[in-house]
Amino acid sequence: AHGRSRRLVRSYDKPCKTMRLYFHDILYDFSNSTANSTSAAATxxxxxxxxxxxxxxxxxxxxxxxxPMTEGKALPPSLEETAVRAQGLYLYDKKEEYNAWFAFSVVFNSTAHRGTLNLMGADLMFDKRRDISVVGGTGDFFMSRGVATLRTDAVEGFTYFRLQMDIKLYECYV
Amino acid sequence: AHGRSRRLVRSYDKPCKTMRLYFHDILYDFSNSTANSTSAAATxxxxxxxxxxxxxxxxxxxxxxxxPMTEGKALPPSLEETAVRAQGLYLYDKKEEYNAWFAFSVVFNSTAHRGTLNLMGADLMFDKRRDISVVGGTGDFFMSRGVATLRTDAVEGFTYFRLQMDIKLYECYV
Amino acid sequence: AHGRSRRLVRSYDKPCKTMRLYFHDILYDFSNSTANSTSAAATxxxxxxxxxxxxxxxxxxxxxxxxPMTEGKALPPSLEETAVRAQGLYLYDKKEEYNAWFAFSVVFNSTAHRGTLNLMGADLMFDKRRDISVVGGTGDFFMSRGVATLRTDAVEGFTYFRLQMDIKLYECYV
Known part of the structure; x- marks a missing residue:
C-alpha cells in the first residue's frame, strides 16, 4: 500500500472478501505428541x-x-510451518454444556496474503453455526472488519477438534 | 437481513441504539452455591x-x-437461562487498588434481539463512570460499534458485584 | 465532545493521529522488587x-x-503514577521460539489526553516490526481505529523488555 492511495470498499450485503479456512486444534494432554500438539491448557x-x-x-x-489453518480439511504435513495460523486463546464458560469464547489473530504468511486479522467472540457450541467478529486487520487486511461464521467440523475426544471458519469481510481497504 | 439491503446508520453525537443492562457476577468462592455461581477464578x-x-x-x-444481564437490578429467577448473558473474562491488574480489565461478548437470545456484541476495555474502578469499547457485533448487531459506560451499582463482599452497563452504539447497520 | 458536533475524519494513506510511546514491562520473578514490578505471570x-x-x-x-508508557525511552521516576499506562494481558504461544499475543488498553490520564485506546493482535517477535490493531477507543479517542507498529527496543533477561509502539489512527472523531 506504500506509494499509492488506499480506498475503502464497504458493502453490507455482499462481503468484499470471503475465505473458508479450517482451524485445527490439537490439545496437549500429557501423553500425546508434544511435536504435534498446537495448544495447551494454561490453567x-x-x-x-x-x-x-x-x-x-x-x-x-x-x-x-x-x-494451523488450512484451505482443505486435512491436517497439513508440517504442523509448525503452515502459511496461515491462528494464535490466541479460548476459554470454556459453561457448567453443564460445552460453550467457549475466543480471542485470536489469524496470521497469514503466504504468497497470497501477508498480514493479520483479529477476531473475538462467543463460540456458542450448541448452535450449529455461530458468528464472531473480525474487529481489525493489518498488512493485506489493513483496517478490515467483518464476521466469521464457525461450524464444528470434527471432534476426536478431548485432544482434537476442527472448526470450519467462513471469514467474510464487509469493510476492505484496497 | 437476508433478502434485503443493509444500510449503515452513523451518528457520532446521538447513538443509533442505546440499552441499559445490569451485569451480575457471582464468583464461586469454594463455599457458596455452585448452582448460583456464574464465574470462577481461572488462576x-x-x-x-x-x-x-x-x-x-x-x-x-x-x-x-x-x-446474566438484566433490564432491572434484580437477579433473574433462573441464573442459567436469562435471555441476555455476558461471556468472557476479566482480570485484576493493580497492586494497591482495585482495577480490572474486561474482554467479553454480550449474547442476546430473546424475542427482542438475537445476536452478539463484542466488548473490551479497562474497567477503571476508581472512576465513578468509565467507558469500554464495543468493537463488533453479529446477528441483529451486525458490524455494530460503540461505547459502553460502566458504573458499579452494588458490591457484596468478594462474591457478588453488579455493574450498570449503558451500551451506546454509534454505528448500526439496519 | 459534549455540546458540540463530532465529525469523522478518515484517511487511509496518512493517519489522522500518530503517537510514539515506549511500553515498559517489568516482570515479577519472585526475587526482584515488588514495588517496581509491573506485571506478573498469572499461570x-x-x-x-x-x-x-x-x-x-x-x-x-x-x-x-x-x-507504564512513556514518550522517551527512560523509565519514569514513579512506576505507579505515569500519565499513560497499558493494562491487559499477553501470552506466549510458540514452542521453539518466542512469540506473543496481546490484548490491552492504553489508558491516558494527562493534560494532553484523557481516554483509552483498545488494542489486540499477534506480536510476531521474530519480525523486526509487526502490526497489531487498534480496535476502539473512548474519551478523547472516541470510536478511534487504526494500527500500532511494535518494535522490540530493549530486553534485559527475563524481567524487563521495552517495546516501541507507533500508534497510527486512521479513523478519528473530532
Whole structure:
C-alpha cells in the first residue's frame, strides 16, 4: 500500500472478501505428541468445574493455541510451518454444556496474503453455526472488519477438534 | 437481513441504539452455591499479589464468567437461562487498588434481539463512570460499534458485584 | 465532545493521529522488587512448555500487566503514577521460539489526553516490526481505529523488555 492511495470498499450485503479456512486444534494432554500438539491448557481445573462438572465441560479453563489453518480439511504435513495460523486463546464458560469464547489473530504468511486479522467472540457450541467478529486487520487486511461464521467440523475426544471458519469481510481497504 | 439491503446508520453525537443492562457476577468462592455461581477464578493468586496485597486487590487474577444481564437490578429467577448473558473474562491488574480489565461478548437470545456484541476495555474502578469499547457485533448487531459506560451499582463482599452497563452504539447497520 | 458536533475524519494513506510511546514491562520473578514490578505471570508453566521448552519460550504462559508508557525511552521516576499506562494481558504461544499475543488498553490520564485506546493482535517477535490493531477507543479517542507498529527496543533477561509502539489512527472523531 506504500506509494499509492488506499480506498475503502464497504458493502453490507455482499462481503468484499470471503475465505473458508479450517482451524485445527490439537490439545496437549500429557501423553500425546508434544511435536504435534498446537495448544495447551494454561490453567488448572477451577474449583467450580471440579465441584459441578460431570462431563468435562471445564468451566473456567483457558487454553492458549497456535493452530494451523488450512484451505482443505486435512491436517497439513508440517504442523509448525503452515502459511496461515491462528494464535490466541479460548476459554470454556459453561457448567453443564460445552460453550467457549475466543480471542485470536489469524496470521497469514503466504504468497497470497501477508498480514493479520483479529477476531473475538462467543463460540456458542450448541448452535450449529455461530458468528464472531473480525474487529481489525493489518498488512493485506489493513483496517478490515467483518464476521466469521464457525461450524464444528470434527471432534476426536478431548485432544482434537476442527472448526470450519467462513471469514467474510464487509469493510476492505484496497 | 437476508433478502434485503443493509444500510449503515452513523451518528457520532446521538447513538443509533442505546440499552441499559445490569451485569451480575457471582464468583464461586469454594463455599457458596455452585448452582448460583456464574464465574470462577481461572488462576491461582500470583506471586506478586501474595507478596504485596494487603487487601485482596488480586494483581494478576483472571476470572472467567458467564453472567446474566438484566433490564432491572434484580437477579433473574433462573441464573442459567436469562435471555441476555455476558461471556468472557476479566482480570485484576493493580497492586494497591482495585482495577480490572474486561474482554467479553454480550449474547442476546430473546424475542427482542438475537445476536452478539463484542466488548473490551479497562474497567477503571476508581472512576465513578468509565467507558469500554464495543468493537463488533453479529446477528441483529451486525458490524455494530460503540461505547459502553460502566458504573458499579452494588458490591457484596468478594462474591457478588453488579455493574450498570449503558451500551451506546454509534454505528448500526439496519 | 459534549455540546458540540463530532465529525469523522478518515484517511487511509496518512493517519489522522500518530503517537510514539515506549511500553515498559517489568516482570515479577519472585526475587526482584515488588514495588517496581509491573506485571506478573498469572499461570504456572504448562505441561507442554515443560515437556518441550529448552530455552524458556513459555508456551501457554499468560502474563497480566499494568505497564507504564512513556514518550522517551527512560523509565519514569514513579512506576505507579505515569500519565499513560497499558493494562491487559499477553501470552506466549510458540514452542521453539518466542512469540506473543496481546490484548490491552492504553489508558491516558494527562493534560494532553484523557481516554483509552483498545488494542489486540499477534506480536510476531521474530519480525523486526509487526502490526497489531487498534480496535476502539473512548474519551478523547472516541470510536478511534487504526494500527500500532511494535518494535522490540530493549530486553534485559527475563524481567524487563521495552517495546516501541507507533500508534497510527486512521479513523478519528473530532
Amino acid at each position: 488448572k481445573p477451577t474449583a467450580l468445574a471440579t465441584a459441578v462438572s460431570r462431563n468435562g465441560t471445564f468451566f473456567g479453563e483457558v487454553v492458549v493455541f497456535n493452530d | 491461582k493468586p500470583t506471586a506478586l499479589a501474595t507478596a504485596v496485597s494487603r487487601n485482596g486487590t488480586f494483581f494478576g487474577e483472571v476470572v472467567v464468567f458467564n453472567d | 504456572k508453566p504448562t505441561a507442554l512448555a515443560t515437556a518441550v521448552s529448552r530455552n524458556g519460550t513459555f508456551f501457554g504462559e499468560v502474563v497480566v500487566f499494568n505497564d
